[in-house]
Amino acid sequence: MMEQPKGEIAGFPTVEAVDVTPELAETWLARNPNNRNLRKAVVDSYARDMQAGRWALNGGTL
Helix, strand or coil, X not given: CCCCCCCCECCECCCCCXXXXXXXXXXXXXXXXXXXXXXXXHHHXXXXXXXXXXXXXXXXXX
């Protein structure tokens, strides 16, 4: 019998919620040169929503 990887159930994908710090985000962005251009207005909007408690975990991905 083949052992399933930790967290995997009957072939279904698993998910993990991660708190992303600004430093971690910079690291991830630096590793992929094909990302879309960073737009300060969009970043500022996300930051305002997070600070105001309007950034809810809803199952969508970034």
